[in-house]
Amino acid sequence: MKRVGVLTSGGDAPGMNAAIRAVTRKCIYHNLEVYGIKNGYQGLIDGSIEKLEIGSVGDIIQRGGTKLFSARCEEFKTDEGQQKGIDQLNKFGIEGLIVIGGDGSFRGAQMLTRKGFPCIGVPATIDNDIAGTDFTIGFDTALNTIIEAIDKIRDTATSHERTYVIEVMGRDAGDLALWSGLAGGAESILIPEEQDDLEDVVVRLRRGQERGKKHSIIILAEGVGSGIEFGKRIKEATNLETRVTVLGHIQRGGPPTASDRVLASRLGAKAVDMLLAGKAGRMVGLERNELVDHSLETVFSSKHKTNLDMYSLSKELSI
Known part of the structure; x- marks a missing residue:
């Protein structure tokens, strides 16, 4: 693999920029070219793609939102839209894609993987509602x-x-x-x-x-x-x-906390490692402070579990 693409999709979450930075610099460290895709899957269809350098992601680790912007894209839910996206990836010689986002974003990654294009998901949503990880970027x-x-x-x-x-x-x-x-x-x-x-x-x-x-x-x-x-x-x-x-x-909104910056850096870098290891259709997560990965099918078929012991504790303390 010589070229990797990265995009952010769905609702923005503080720490997305830290993840973009980690992906970019990890790729460059491994002598890979990395391309940023603007406006999520809509930008992928439109070919809004540019090469990222080390300086491209300088001074963004502390910024909220996403440098690559985000947008909803109904067209990408269709076979024609997905094929347009793959055509654009092939046009730029991109061989693997890292998708930073939530459940809806991962479904797009899953569809691309099923069509033969390797994708890795990085969970980023303030809702913390993704199975397979204790915490999501932005929470x-x-x-x-x-x-x-x-x-x-x-x-x-x-x-x-x-x-x-x-x-x-x-x-x-x-x-x-x-x-x-x-x-x-x-x-x-x-x-x-x-x-x-x-x-x-x-x-x-x-x-x-x-x-x-x-x-x-x-x-x-x-x-x-x-x-x-x-x-x-x-x-x-x-x-x-x-x-x-x-x-x-x-x-x-707002600058990401130290915890989100570290989480985003770890997950983003691990996603690059997974692509280099030949993995596809999977999501990187954090469980008990250890990096893990799960198939997207497993992520979709499972449900994030809220800690109900904490809920019981809240009632005990609010007497």
Whole structure:
């Protein structure tokens, strides 16, 4: 193998640039040429491809977002779109592709591999919802963004003696809500994997009132429902002054944490090693702090498991 391509796809995640940097410099270290594909699979179809040098990825390890940009591409879901992508890869002499992204991005990589073009996936999504890895690139940064917001909201919740519902991202996974809720000392955490009903939350709020507690923080994963609607229900059920904060896309931005930079560097470099070893249709991950790899078929057929022991602990600590 002499030429490797790299692209980012799907939602951006802090640490994607660190992964691009690792892929680029690892390739150059092994005397491989590396080509960056802009705008994900759409850019692949359009031939938006350029050679990357060492300097191309200088001073990006600390930047959020993705230097290569990202875009959705419905055309790539078709056989014709995939063939256009392969034609562009062949045109540039690229022999292997590293895809940095989440579940949807990996499905594109799987389709290319099935057509005979070797691809390796690098998991990058703030949702931490990919099977086969304990953590995905971007999760830790988003988590710290949420915790910072919780700390600030608690200040005003305390000052005004209010109940706050904070809606966080995560799609259908509850990791962001669970980890941030536990770290932020939330009184209630609602996640898709273990949904509490309204009465459970109300009981905890009233229990706090009885011992003189004047404010509460409730963390709601977006996969459970709307924070605004849940806030209305809390107010109706308790008559407590309730406010709602939907953190939204602020969770996807900002400089990556040290943890995400290290994770991205390790996963990106390992992906190059996997291509050089002749592997294809696989994803690199981190389990118990060891680098592992799994077939994409296994990743799709499995489900990321949220640590429900942490969920039980959060309830024990929020008595």
